[in-house]
Amino acid sequence: MRMFDPKLSKIATKYFQECLPFRIKKLLYYNAPKVFETLFNLYSEWLNEKIKSRTLVLGSDLSPAFDSVPGLKELLPDSFGDDNRLSFEEICDKQANVMKSLPDVGATFAIAVDESKRPKECRNQFGVYKDLPSDIMGKSGTYVKLNQDEI
Numbered sequence: 001m002r003m004f005d006p007k008l009s010k011i012a013t014k015y016f017q018e019c020l021p022f023r024i025k026k027l028l029y030y031n032a033p034k035v036f037e038t039l040f041n042l043y044s045e046w047l048n049e050k051i052k053s054r055t056l057v058l059g060s061d062l063s064p065a066f067d068s069v070p071g072l073k074e075l076l077p078d079s080f081g082d083d084n085r086l087s088f089e090e091i092c093d094k095q096a097n098v099m100k101s102l103p104d105v106g107a108t109f110a111i112a113v114d115e116s117k118r119p120k121e122c123r124n125q126f127g128v129y130k131d132l133p134s135d136i137m138g139k140s141g142t143y144v145k146l147n148q149d150e151i
Helices: 006-018 034-046 049-053 063-068 088-101 106-110
Strands: 027-029 055-057
Touching: 006 034, 034 055, 049 055, 055 063
Parallel strands: 027 055
Antiparallel strands: none
16 A cells, blocks of 8 residues: 555556546456455545446456457457467467567657647647646647758
8 A cells, every 4th residue: 555656646646647648448357356446446536437337346257248349259269268269479479470470660659749839729738637736748749840851
């Protein structure tokens, strides 16, 4: 309990809900201990209703997860009860092959935003949070300066 910092948890929750570049469709917590359920109930006070409705805390029975997430049964390894599926190692190998087939995007990480060119009225549009510092969500940008040889 010493490691649970309410203020940091609240900031992490806001980041999780509003700043990540993807949307949460479903959160599944499988075989969660009772302590987790208690901590999650505290943490869930900061979650919005949409995320709360998309969260399942499960014991050892996965059938509610199979009912709420179509195709989940086919994605899980055979150690979750069905001998027809791939093993964990086969799933890892398959995913590694998919990742190797993706193009290398290392060069795009060097692109930066020149914040001096952004109009002041377009800055910090993540929302106003009175309990957080204004720069907590970082910079967002649309202006990118590319060299002619990078195009």
